[in-house]
Amino acid sequence: VVDLCDVIDSIDGEYVDGCGEIIDVRYGTSKNEKRTKYLKLTVSDTTGVFPVMLFNDKISASELINEGKFVKGQIVAFSGQKKKDVVFCDKIINQEVKIVCKLTELKEEVEKEKS
Numbered sequence: 001v002v003d004l005c006d007v008i009d010s011i012d013g014e015y016v017d018g019c020g021e022i023i024d025v026r027y028g029t030s031k032n033e034k035r036t037k038y039l040k041l042t043v044s045d046t047t048g049v050f051p052v053m054l055f056n057d058k059i060s061a062s063e064l065i066n067e068g069k070f071v072k073g074q075i076v077a078f079s080g081q082k083k084k085d086v087v088f089c090d091k092i093i094n095q096e097v098k099i100v101c102k103l104t105e106l107k108e109e110v111e112k113e114k115s
Contacts, residue, residue: 001077005047010082018052018087019077019095020045025070027059041070041092043078052078052087066094 007018020043030036039054039062054062063069070076070092080089 003047004043004045004050007050007082007087008048012082012084014082015080016082016087017077017079018043018050019075020050022070022072022074022076023049025072027069039070040086041076043076050087051085052080052089052092054089054092058090062089062092065091070094 001017001019004018004020007016010016022041023044024040024042026040028038028040030038037056037059039059041052043050043052075095076092077095078087078089078092080087080091082088
């Protein structure tokens with residue numbers, strides 16, 4: 001799993017794995033004759049912001065694994081192929097592991113668990 005700045009810098013067509021917080025969620029249906037269902041998530045980390053997408057059956061498969069729809073604030077890991085300015089994902093998985101950035105936050109979490 002790489003930082004979003006590395007996803008942004010990767011070459012077109014490369015397969016990437018990344019992780020970040022969802023800052024925007026959009027479900028929709030394309031206007032083409034196939035009426036393709038899509039999910040577009042805007043994902044952010046401390047190094048950048050990047051859109052990732054799922055289509056059709058991959059949406060329902062990811063929601064089944066994650067036990068529900070994606071929502072803002074979730075931390076997700078994704079895997080897929082970068083094409084220009086988006087990653088077309090094979091899967092997106094919600095990460096339920098608590099992430100702390102400062103040692104004081106870790107100490108507070110440990111104290112809460114002891115209580």
